[in-house]
Amino acid sequence: MRLLSLLCASLLLFAFPSPASAQKNRNKKAAKRPNILWLFAEDTSPWMGCYGDPINRDQTPHIDSLAQRGVRFSRAYAPAPVCSPCRSAMMAGMNQIRFGAHEHRSSRGPVQIELPENVRLLPQLVKDSGYFTFNLGKDDYNYAWDQAATYSWQNKRRGNLDWDKIKSNQPFFGQIQTAGGKNNTSNFPAERKTDPATVAVPADYPQNQLYRETVAQHYDAIRKDDDFIGTVLQGLEEHGLTDNTIVVYFSDHGANNLVRHKQMVTEGGLHVPLIIAGPSPYVPSPSVRDDLVNLLDLSATTLAWAGVNQPKWFEGQNLFGEIVVPRVFVAAAKDRMDHTIDRVRSLRTDRFRYTRNYKTDRILLQPQYRDGRPFLQNLHDLFQSGELSPKLTQIYFGERPEEELYDVVADPAQINNLADSSKYSDELQRHRKLLADWLAKGDAGEDEEPLGELAYQASGHKWGEGVNPEYELVREDNDGDGLSDEWERINDRDPSDGTLLFTFDCGGWQTEGWTATDPVIGNIAGQLGYLDFKLADGKAAIQRTGLNLDPKSNQGLVMIKLQCPSKTKVVLISQTEASTVAQPSMVNTADATTVYFPVKWKKPVTELTLSFEGESDGEIKIDSIQIESIAGR
DSSP states (O other): OHHHHHHHHHHHHHHSOOHHHHHHHHHHHHTTSOEEEEEEESSOOSOSGGGTOSTTTTTOHHHHHHHHHSEEEEEEEOSSSSHHHHHHHHHHTSOGGGTTOOSTTOSSSSSOOOOOTTOOOHHHHHHHTTOEEEEESOOOOSSOOOHHHHOSEEESSOOSOOHHHHHTSOSEEEEEEEOGGGOOOTTSOGGGSOOGGGOOOOTTSOOSHHHHHHHHHHHHHHHHHHHHHHHHHHHHHHTTOGGGEEEEEEESSSOTTOTTTTTSSSHHHHEEEEEEEOOTTTSOSSEEEOSOEEHHHHHHHHHHHHTOOOOTTOOOOOTTSSSOOOOSOEEEEEOOBTTBOOOEEEEEOSSEEEEEESOTTSOSSOOOTTTTSHHHHHHHHHHHHTOSOHHHHHHHHSOOOSEEEEETTTOTTOOSOOTTOGGGHHHHHHHHHHHHHHHTTOOGGGSOOOHHHHHHHHSSBTTBOOOSGGGGGGSOOTTOSSSOHHHHHHTTOOTTSOOOEEOOOOTTSTTTTOEESSGGGOOOBOSTTOEEEEOBTTEEEEEEOSOOBOGGGSOEEEEEEEEOOTTOEEEEEEGGGTTOOOOOEEEEOSSOEEEEEEEOOOSOBOOEEEEEEOSTTOEEEEEEEEEEOGGGO
16 A cells, blocks of 8 residues: 555656746756847837838838848738737737727726636746746736736836846847837937928828928837837847847837827728847748738747747737748727727728728717827818818718728728729628628627726826717716716816707717617718718608706707708707697708707707608708807897
């Protein structure tokens, strides 16, 4: 019996080595593996010399040197067009919508997002295999995570690089965050600055001096980042680390000061540089890869370099594996960004980009954290003055379509939406199915954020105050006009007047709560400043519920400014007096019609309905709905 016990103990010792011996084995295995260094740039489009950009030819020598001795990927795409969802996805190895990390800078408020059971972050997986892991600079992950278990060394400020510490802790998996497009270039040497007169402004921006300067500044930011990357490469060389270190240069999304790059699921927002250089056999001979690549593939490839088996939840593939399956598409998602709430899904195939917009009650360019910056103010000024071209008016301030389809080879700036073209109906159907199949694997963005998180994100932050209808769930409307006190304050309205007023000029909530009574009418949110819809079979009606209007504050005339075909009949019905129909008077001008409904409400108004009757498919465009006292006329 004692012999059997000793034999069992020996077998157990053989099967389960002691923690000390297990760590020794991991260290021995790790010593044979390469160092891995990510140079993770913020907000950077692939405008480098090695990407064929004529402006930065010979101006990005250090990034170009990585391409010369490594592999440059010409079609690499981020999983999100803003930093924290992208970074959160890459650390977990799966798209942010799969596990609730899709809302920008979530878990900052009272509601913490936990990683799925048994999911560990990429650096932790590598660290557990014997690597020294470090991160210098931002992390920005949208969930609760164990920093000590993830990184051996972390410093939120990059500062001077401690090369002695890095060299003494090999093999390492390190991330050095670079400022990228966020580099301050005000003191950049004048002789190295880009001449705005030499740049080409992308076709989806105004072709004016301000945008030439904005584009030129991004070139300068990349040049400044290249200087820093040069110091990193020099540090590797001086400390004898070059020959055994894989260096990866890439960005989290597109240029920060171009509003259709950062925060938009466009080519500009998602197409990023990706260059990998390092020793054989980990990195192939210098080459250019033109296949579609998701940055999640980099996460999977990093595990392969470290000799770590890929977990089942990873969505990427080893870019240099024995079998690399060409991607049919790369997908991306956009949800809340700072205080701006959205839900957009998009995918890029070989030639096309397909985008699905789920929140069509807001324009394409919503209120956001950059509203006070000159380049965005310029867009609004041009729109208000009527100087913005029809195409740019549509892609920034026009009605948001449910679907977008672009031939990005012929139209890289995504100016011409082909979704309604019969010529591309087959492509539209194909892309719909591709997206549906991708989303079928899980989309946490189908549901809204918890009320506690919405309340936290709504206001009081440096990035701005929310105007989306989702925030109305956590706000109070004390004057009963259907718009919360906070929303009215943000939009320069009186939150205590209790009077009927809808102007449809808030791009984050274009309908201001009005809805069509019949789905066949479609989207009623028009261009910024309007409701817009057609009379299906010559009829349509829109409705506003959620009111509690004091009749004493709303006596006189309900005035509706609109554009409509002649002989259109307009009827106003109030819920408090459902059996009565006010008889309107109409005043016509060359540009618009004003309809006046005399009202003498005696009870609080909780619901209003506007019905229209006229020519079939006649277009109705409503500018405003408000109460006007007879005395004031």
